[in-house]
Amino acid sequence: MIRLSYDEIIAKIKEKSSLSESELSDKVEKKVAQLAGLVSREGAAHIVASELGIKLVGQLSGRLQIKNILNGMRDVETVGKVMQVFEERQFSTNGREGKVASLQVADETGGIRAVLWNEQAENVKGVKAGDVVKVKSAYVRERNGLKELHLNDRSVLLVNPPGETVDVAVTLAASPQQQKAGVARKKLSELSDADFIVEVLGTVVQVFDMKFFEVCPDCGKRAKPLNGTFTCEQHGAVKPSYSYVMNTVIDDGTETMRLVLFRRMVERLLRKTEQEVLSYRLQPDAFQQVKNDILGNFVKAVVRVNKNDMFDRLELVAQEVYEASPDEEITRLNDELAAAEVNSQKLKEASKVQ
Ligand SMILES: [Zn+2]
Structure with a gap:
């Protein structure tokens, strides 16, 4: 089932009517009062929309811009530029083992995290920030109030498919290691x-x-x-x-x-x-x-x-x-220090050879 948040419903009604924010919330509050205890604010907003003859959800699946991706959708196709790569990690829940990786992607209309499970997580290995990815047959979940695009074994991830471009500029880091991790x-x-x-x-x-x-x-x-x-x-x-x-x-x-x-x-x-x-x-x-x-x-x-x-x-x-997570930043600092150490070691060795 497609689920729209209260804010999304109100935004859609505003887009398709001449009602202001305050007029709309008045209407919703009235419905909530009339139907005392029977509907949530979201429910009331849905009723207001249908009374105004407004269709809240247009296209339910197929190719969508990121801003039009809604919670609960299945079979979503979208194209975005990779802003950040979160490499595969293992997990085990209820005795089941698995792998998960994710990509933060963006198009001209917004950003979303693509979460890749099990076999799909393998596909993230060659991907780096700045790549264009096309996702097919993904489904949408919400976590911590943010929408995520999930890819399972029926979904498809295409990296830099010919003919697809995304007009979002990304400044890449100088080193390939950093590029892989994301925006500089x-x-x-x-x-x-x-x-x-x-x-x-x-x-x-x-x-x-x-x-x-x-x-x-x-x-x-x-x-x-x-x-x-x-x-x-x-x-x-x-x-x-x-x-x-x-x-x-x-x-x-x-x-x-x-x-x-x-x-x-x-x-x-x-x-x-x-x-x-x-x-x-x-x-x-x-x-x-x-x-x-x-x-x-x-x-x-x-x-x-x-x-x-x-x-x-x-x-x-x-x-x-x-x-920001202080722990993550400490790990990052240590990695950078270690990399700098390796580099200076290499330089020393190179100068010895000469
Ligand atoms: Zn206008």
Whole structure:
């Protein structure tokens, strides 16, 4: 069964009606009240959609852009660029042994993790960041609130299939070992405007108040005030809904830099739902506590590096944001040290030969 989250249902209704976020949530709350105890908020949102004659799910399977992949889908086909490779590991649950590997992939519309089980995990061996992969007959599961594309023995993974391109630029690391692991990790002091997509690590040292802005409920583009009403270039006068952006500063010990988060990335970093984030527009005081809570967070982010011409400085725009794992970072440091050790050993030996 296809399962849409409350946010996904509301987003779809907004896309296909002229109702604003608040009108919609009013309708949903009314349904919940009318059907006291009989429906969840998701259920009520489904009813509202069907009363408005809105079909929530279009294509259920076949080739899809990543943003259109929904929880519960089977037989999904998609094409994406590999951002990160998580190599195969063994697991055993309930006495059953198995292998699992995964790939973080992205297309022009979003990112998703592809999880490959057992025989499929073998196929990840030759794959590296920057490769284009085509996935066929995959199914969708949700874990920790994030959708994942799962591949079993009936699924297909094609690496760099001819004729398929994905317009997402990935800056690769210099060494093949690092390339294999994913998007290049860089220190903030190493970044220049020649970088496009890189991974950075840092501590959140400053958080600015969130900015909310009016968008067209139909197309999501900016709605600008004109003669006392909000106007979308394409859709004319609209009752706007809201989107948001949050600026933070991260520090990685080499430098501090501004990290800009839009919409979903704000929700990820704050670990809040869209509804919760939207509530801070009218209750900015409630945001102060949240703001304090994320100060000092240790985060890992895949970012686009942007030159801000007005201030003549580099800024980072989050594409993915994760809570960084100190253990993982310690392992990584040790690996780097070991690799550096091997290299200097090789250099010594080479100089001896001469
Ligand atoms: Zn519009």
